[in-house]
Amino acid sequence: MKLTCLLADDEPVLRYHLQKQLEDLWPELDEIISAANGDEAWTLIQELRPQVVFLDIRMPGLNGLEVAAKMQQAGLTANCRVVFLTAYDQYALEAFEREAMDYLLKPVDEKRLLKCINRLQQQLQQTRPQLVDLQQLQQLLHPMDNNLSGTTLTTTATRSPLKWLNALKGEDIHVIDIDRVLVFQAEDKYTRIITTDGDYLIRTSLKQLEQQLNPDQFRRIHRSSLIQLSAIEKITRSLTGQWLVTLRGIQKPLQISRRFADQFKQH
Known part of the structure; x- marks a missing residue:
């Protein structure tokens, strides 16, 4: 079976960097496609049915959690594994860990990515769908981001300044x-x-x-x-x-x- 991966992030430099890392660390991938926003990602997911999807939490249009929720509702997580890309601090990352959803902290560390790839490879051998409660996950993240739904940026009053x-x-x-x-x-x-x-x-x-x-x-x-x-x-x-x-x-x-x-x- 053809192994397809989708990368969705509105920052082209990060997409390029992550794609190069995946090409080096996961040569078994047959195709790596990219999307510049959540709406484009959702369209490509429906059309191409990738087995692995990397979703940035903050994107124009649909955000990463909303794309993942649509995938669940459409039954597309049964044969696909989702990884979130996030710049959140440690407190927010605990929310992901509590929900057993994989994530990568930006900028992506190569050792952490390799660990994620190994986990994905194991999960792809299983048929158990991902049934994470994404609404609960968004609520867990809510104190650190009051503006996740539908906007691309938050002000410095609602998130930590860029570092x-x-x-x-x-x-x-x-x-x-x-x-x-x-x-x-x-x-x-x-x-x-x-x-x-x-x-x-x-x-x-x-x-x-x-x-x-x-x-x-x-x-x-x-x-x-x-x-x-x-x-x-x-x-x-x-x-x-x-x-x-x-x-x-x-x-x-x-x-x-x-x-x-x-x-x-x-x-």
Whole structure:
């Protein structure tokens, strides 16, 4: 029987990284397909009936729990095993463990993924369907995420600020600690991450990043730039009245637009 796996995550860098890991660690997989959101994932699951599905908890459209619930209702979990991808902290992970549902913490650790693959291989030899109470699981997660149903992002008031990012540098994927980031800069379809040791690219927009970052740590200075406040060396005003900010580690000053200048002016 053909062994098909579906990866559903709205972050393309993570999908790419996980697909490469699966290709290396699970060569018996005949096909790995991907979905960029929950609605696309549900459509592909109905059409292709994969034996293994990796679902990100937070996705545009249907979230991961909602996709899994639809699979249960349609009887598709009898011949398919589901793994959730999550960035939750340890307290939330206990909810998954209580429900005996497998999960992977992002960024995905190779040793943990191999353990998950071994477990999946054993489960695929069984005919027992997964009958996890997904509604109860969502209730267990509710204190840590009040906005799981139908939205792609929550504000910093309802979730912990972003602490790391998967980003591209050439052909390689790197896990970037937020504390290392000096500037997020919008560039065409990408956002450039300028750090103390080099530049990286992600496809998350500045607007999305701003909703996930700690506002006491990062501040917008321009429609195309977010900076780390602790990296500010000095703020000056040019002869033409333009406000400029100099960051430690970056030689060229960055422009502060009029719209955001007031919050940086010294009174």
